Amino acid sequence: xxxxxxxxxxxxxLRPPASENGLIGVxxxxxxxxxxxxxxxxxxxxxxxxxxxxxYINPLTQFCIYYFVVGFIFNLHAEIPNFxxxxxxxxxxxxxxxxxxxxxxxxxxxxxxxxxKMAMPxxxxxxxxxxxxxxxxxxxxxxxxxxSLLSGWTPEPVDFVALLLGLxxxxxxxxxxxxxxxxxxxxxxxxxxxxxxxNNFVRWGVPMMYSYEMVxxxxxxxxxYYLYNPLADAVLLFQRAFWVGTVDPGHxxxxxxxxxxLLNGAIIVGVSLLILCVAQFVFSRLENKIPERL
Amino acid sequence: MATSIVVExxxxxxxxxxxxxxxxxxxxxxxxxxxxxxxxxxxxxSFTVEQGESIGIMGLNGSGKSTLLKMIxxxxxxDEGSILTRGRIAGLIATGAGFHNQLTGRENxxxxxxxxxxxxAEIKRKLDDIVEFAELGHTLDGPVGHYSSGQKAxxxxxxxxxxxxDIFLADEVLAVGDKPFRVKCMKKMRQIRKSGxxxxxxxxxxxxxxxxxNRVLVLEKGRLGFDGDPTEAVHYxxxxxxxxxxxxxxxxx
Ligand SMILES: Nc1ncnc2c1ncn2[C@@H]1O[C@H](COP(=O)(O)OP(=O)(O)O)[C@@H](O)[C@H]1O
Ligand SMILES: [Mg+2]
Numbered sequence: 001x002x003x004x005x006x007x008x009x010x011x012x013x014l015r016p017p018a019s020e021n022g023l024i025g026v027x028x029x030x031x032x033x034x035x036x037x038x039x040x041x042x043x044x045x046x047x048x049x050x051x052x053x054x055x056y057i058n059p060l061t062q063f064c065i066y067y068f069v070v071g072f073i074f075n076l077h078a079e080i081p082n083f084x085x086x087x088x089x090x091x092x093x094x095x096x097x098x099x100x101x102x103x104x105x106x107x108x109x110x111x112x113x114x115x116x117k118m119a120m121p122x123x124x125x126x127x128x129x130x131x132x133x134x135x136x137x138x139x140x141x142x143x144x145x146x147x148s149l150l151s152g153w154t155p156e157p158v159d160f161v162a163l164l165l166g167l168x169x170x171x172x173x174x175x176x177x178x179x180x181x182x183x184x185x186x187x188x189x190x191x192x193x194x195x196x197x198x199n200n201f202v203r204w205g206v207p208m209m210y211s212y213e214m215v216x217x218x219x220x221x222x223x224x225y226y227l228y229n230p231l232a233d234a235v236l237l238f239q240r241a242f243w244v245g246t247v248d249p250g251h252x253x254x255x256x257x258x259x260x261x262l263l264n265g266a267i268i269v270g271v272s273l274l275i276l277c278v279a280q281f282v283f284s285r286l287e288n289k290i291p292e293r294l
Numbered sequence: 295m296a297t298s299i300v301v302e303x304x305x306x307x308x309x310x311x312x313x314x315x316x317x318x319x320x321x322x323x324x325x326x327x328x329x330x331x332x333x334x335x336x337x338x339x340s341f342t343v344e345q346g347e348s349i350g351i352m353g354l355n356g357s358g359k360s361t362l363l364k365m366i367x368x369x370x371x372x373d374e375g376s377i378l379t380r381g382r383i384a385g386l387i388a389t390g391a392g393f394h395n396q397l398t399g400r401e402n403x404x405x406x407x408x409x410x411x412x413x414x415a416e417i418k419r420k421l422d423d424i425v426e427f428a429e430l431g432h433t434l435d436g437p438v439g440h441y442s443s444g445q446k447a448x449x450x451x452x453x454x455x456x457x458x459x460d461i462f463l464a465d466e467v468l469a470v471g472d473k474p475f476r477v478k479c480m481k482k483m484r485q486i487r488k489s490g491x492x493x494x495x496x497x498x499x500x501x502x503x504x505x506x507x508n509r510v511l512v513l514e515k516g517r518l519g520f521d522g523d524p525t526e527a528v529h530y531x532x533x534x535x536x537x538x539x540x541x542x543x544x545x546x547x
Contacts (some may be wrong), residue, residue: 018368119368
């Protein structure tokens with residue numbers, strides 16, 4: 001490829017074929033990545049009349065269902081002001097994670113036609129899935145921003161930092177999980193199912209249907225262990241970004257938000273990056289056997 | 295002349311698994327039956343190819359030709375030994391490129407070309423040539439799932455041949471094409487050979503191998519049985535002394 005350094009005779013060097021692998025190889029081949037991402041996005045809405053509008057309809061309807069069922073029937077509106085935003089901020093970031101993890105896990109098996117015959121960094125597929133999920137976060141952020149502004153939110157720089165940290169945590173962890181499990185899924189398709197089951201649990205392990213105030217209240221000093229769940233922190237970061245600004249600062253649900261949220265978020269991003277490195281290492285170990293087992 | 299491909303003691307193991315589910319494996323284990331078997335698809339193969347050589351690969355079905363090509367283009371890595379190559383590699387493995395059946399021919403064209411290392415500008419520049427070479431007409435904008443194997447081979451060959459590669463691999467590509475297309479491919483491959491690119495050509499046809507290649511490797515159950523002159527290779531394989539009747543029947547196909 002273009003980065004090849006010619007040896008003395010002006011020829012490219014003798015080296016193992018397809019040696020430009022790994023996430024670094026993915027970054028080098030951005031055009032291919034772009035093709036994979038745009039293909040995936042257009043494929044999802046292919047043959048639909050409404051096209052990309054569906055990427056707004058889906059989260060909006062899900063939001064409404066949760067809002068009415070959980071909000072009114074279980075009467076959470078009373079305890080959590082602007083419950084809709086509280087929930088939707090969590091849903092957005094959690095959905096980004098579960099999509100990246102779930103679809104990423106299936107991505108290599110789904111692209112078997114390419115994987116068994118063409119030489120390319122196979123990390124390309126989980127990474128493309130992550131970017132597609134990120135693309136679908138955008139309409140949700142738009143809905144969230146409009147709803148928050150209408151509820152009296154004044155954006156501050158710190159809100160953007162919180163937003164970015166939340167996305168980084170979910171993107172990195174989702175990708176790391178997708179790398180681990182997409183390779184494992186080639187050997188036993190059971191792993192795809194395990195990930196689906198796991199993703200069902202995720203929604204209940206984060207403070208979006210209930211508030212962190214309740215966790216703090218019921219768990220007492222154990223509430224800090226709850227924060228060891230990085231996804232819970234990502235949700236709190238998103239709520240810090242959108243929901244906190246819409247609530248009266250003196251309200252007890254805001255006062256109960258954990259301290260040092262941004263600092264913890266930054267630490268978790270660092271740890272997530274380390275986990276991603278481990279995932280890459282495991283992936284390249286398993287990768288050799290992938291084409292023959294597909 | 296520089297070396298183009300160096301294969302040293304390359305060995306590839308495959309494992310055949312007779313049972314997939316936990317229940318099946320447990321039952322087989324309980325009955326003392328083997329659950330899997332490992333064999334060498336490519337067995338301690340060594341050779342060196344100079345740039346500009348055109349190599350024919352021959353051997354019966356299942357002798358490891360496609361596996362060897364997959365290791366040369368980097369889809370698989372040898373379990374033992376090493377393989378080194380110089381420059382860009384393009385070509386078709388196992389009678390066809392990797393295509394997505396749901397995507398149209400055109401979408402697959404872009405994707406495939408990008409995987410083979412073409413840049414966006416390069417694809418734009420060569421698009422017309424590729425489309426013209428493939429001669430698929432309107433079919434190009436239909437899903438590849440509806441293509442015949444010959445049409446898939448056309449598209450795959452058209453893309454691969456337009457990559458500025460230093461090594462070109464062709465694995466039984468011509469087996470499924472119609473005659474006009476085969477002629478076109480042979481002409482194109484002759485051009486490749488003349489331009490000094492390395493050619494790796496798998497075929498069961500002694501005539502085309504003798505015409506196309508200056509050296510032939512014969513694989514026998516994964517081992518390199520013969521390495522040398524094409525005419526001698528055909529002799530070695532006894533493809534030239536078969537019954538006249540056999541030949542006639544084979545040629546009729
Ligand atoms: N992924 C795989 N898993 C197990 N065995 C395989 C796999 N791919 C090929 N084989 C076996 O390896 C041998 C060599 O295959 P191949 O290289 O495709 O042969 P050829 O191209 O010479 O016909 C065959 O016996 C084939 O069944
Ligand atoms: Mg073959």
